Amino acid sequence: MDLMEYKARELFERYEIPVMKGVVIEDVSSLQEKTSGLAFPLVVKAQVQTGGRGKAGGVKTADGPGELNEAAGSIMGMNIKGYTVKKLLLVEKAEIEKECYLSITLDRMTKMPMIIFSTSGGVDIEETARITPEKVLKYAVDPLVGVRDYTARYLLSKSGLDMSLLGLFFDLLKKLYGMFCEYDCMLAEINPLAISRDNRLIALDGKVSVDDSALYRQPDILAFRDSLQEEELVLEARKFNFLYIPCDAEGHIAVMSNGSGMIMSCIDLISKQGMKVRAGLDLGGGATADRIKEAIRIVLSNEETKALFINIFGGITRCDEVAGGVKLAVESMPGNKLVIVRFEGTNKEKGLQILSEIKGNVVYVNGLQDGVRELYERREQM
C-alpha cells in the first residue's frame, strides 16, 4: 500500500522528521485562508496515487498570490495517468544547499531493513545506481541490533559529507527507522533530503509504502486506503475478502481461482494463446456456494468481461459447493455469458451433476489446458 506524499509527510511530522511548513487543501476556494500563514515562494504539488506527477505538470512554483491561484486552479482536478487530483499539498520552498537521497527498504535478499543513502538526490535512485553506483551507499540493518550511532557515522563518512552533520543525521536516521518498524513499512523514502543553507536536514518529498498484511494494526493507514479512488469492483470484492486484480483493459476474459499461483498460471497460458485477460479474482479459502455466487456476480458485472474461467483445485474444496455457486450465479444473471468451470476436490461427481442441470452457457473442462483451449475455440464470441 503506497501512501501519497501528504500522508507520508504526516508520518514524518509525527516522528519529528523536519519538513517544510505547508498545508493540504481539497478545495481551491479555501486557498487564501489556508495559506495565510505561509511565506512565498510556495510549491504546489498534486496528490495522486501514482508516480510521474512532475512530468505531467502536477508540480508548480508560485512566487505570489496570483501565481498561486493560477497554479492551484490548473492542478486541482487535473488527470494524471487516470487519477483525478483531489488534494494539493502547498509547501514553502526551501533554500537548498544540496539534495541527497535517504531511504529504508525491506530488502528481500538479506531479509533486513536496507538503508540507502546517496548525495545525489532529487532523482530516481535506480537511475543513479545504474549510472554512478559508487554514489549509492547501502547498509543492511540487523533487526536484532537496530540503527546505532556507528551506522550513521559509517554512511556519513563514506558519503564524503561534512562530519559536523553527524548529530542531525543520526537523529534523522533513528526517527526514520523507528517509523519504518512501527508503521510496518516496506519503504520509507526521503527524496530529496535537503541540506539547507543554514545546515539543517529537511525532508522535501517522501514516499512511504506499508505492508498490506499489517493494516489490521495500522488503523490510520487503513483509513487512508479506504479513502482512495479505486476501481469499483476492487472495493466490492474486498467486502467479501476476495482480491480483484485488474489486468489488461483490452481483455474480455476473467479468471477466478482459489490461489494466486493458479491465477498467474491461467493468465500465462491464456496470454500465450494470444488472448488477453481483463481481470483475475482470488477467492482465498472457504469456497462455499454463496461466496462463489458473489464472486461470479462481481466479476461478470463488468460489461466488457464476456467470459469467465473458474479453476478451483483445493485441498478440501467441495465441488458440489462450487457447482451450486455457479448455478445460483448463472441462473440469476442476465446476459448468458460464457462460464467455463474446472474443479478438483471432494464430491466431484455430485458437482458435475449440478453443473449439467444448469440452464445457461456453462461448460465443464477437465483441466487447465482444456479450459484454455475452450476459451481459444470460442474466442469469436468475446
Place this chain on the structure above:
Amino acid sequence: MSVLIDENTRLIVQGITGREGTFHTEQMLSYGTKVVAGVTPGKGGQEVLGVPVFNTVREAVETTNANATVIFVPAKYTAESAYEAMDAGLKLIVTIAEHVPVHDMMGVYHMARKKGCRVIGPNSFGVISPGKAKAGFMAHRIFSAGDIGIMSRSATNCYETVFMMTNKGIGQSTCIGIGGDMIAGSAFVDMLPLFEADPETKAIVLIGEIGGSEEELAADYIKNHATKPVVALIAGKNAPKGRSMGHAGAIVSADGTGSAENKETKLKEAGVHIAESTLQIVEILGNLL
C-alpha cells in the same frame, strides 16, 4: 527416505482447538502422521481427537518429546507462536497462515537462523512426505509416494502438478510449500541440499514465480552443487505489472529484479529444464525417468 518429515516425526499442532486446527489434525492423523500434542493457551488438560492439549509448547515438548510443530493460528499470532516453538527447542516449524506481517516474519527469520531452526512458510500448504506424514493442509489424496522432490511457492500450482504426476504414476518423496510471501522462513536454496542428500529423491521440481531473487540463488546452487536433474516453472510472466497478486511476494521491483525472464535465464544456464506449464513439468519428468 524423504526430507524434513517422515513416519518418525513427532508433531505438535499449535492452535489445535481452533476450527482449522482441529479439522486438519484429523486429516493429519488419518494420514498416519504422529500428532503427539496440541497447544492452545488456556486449554491445557483437554484432549482433541485423543491428542493431549497443553498450555505452552514447552510443556508439550517436555511431556511428549515432540520434534516438530505446525502452526494453525491466525496470521497476527503466527510470529508469537513461532518464537514460542523456537524457544522450546523445536527445530522444524511449519507456518501456514496467509497475511503474516512482513516485519513479524523478518524477526522470526533472523531468530531462526541464530537458533538453527528451520521455518517453513508462511502462506504455505505445509510439508508432506507421501505415505509417511504431513504437516499442513494439503489434500493428501492427490499425492503418491515416489522419488521426485517438489518445492513450490504456490499451493495451487503444486497441487496441479502433483495431481497430474500421480495420474501418470510419478510419485513424490517430499513436497514443500515454500510459501508465497515476501520473506519465507526457508527458500529454495535452503531445501536443495536436503533433496540433493536424500538417496530416495531422484529429481527435483522447483515451482517459482515472479518477484524476489530466490530462483536466481537456487540457480547458483544448482550450477555449483546439484547432481540431480531439476525441472522448474516460473509463474506470472504475464501478470499485470506493478500490481501485487494474492501472493505478496509475487511482484517485480522497479529495477526489474524478480522478472520471470531473468529467473529462467539463470536457471537455464544452470542446466535446469524449464517448463512452460504445470503439464509440461510432468512431460519433462516423464522423459527424464
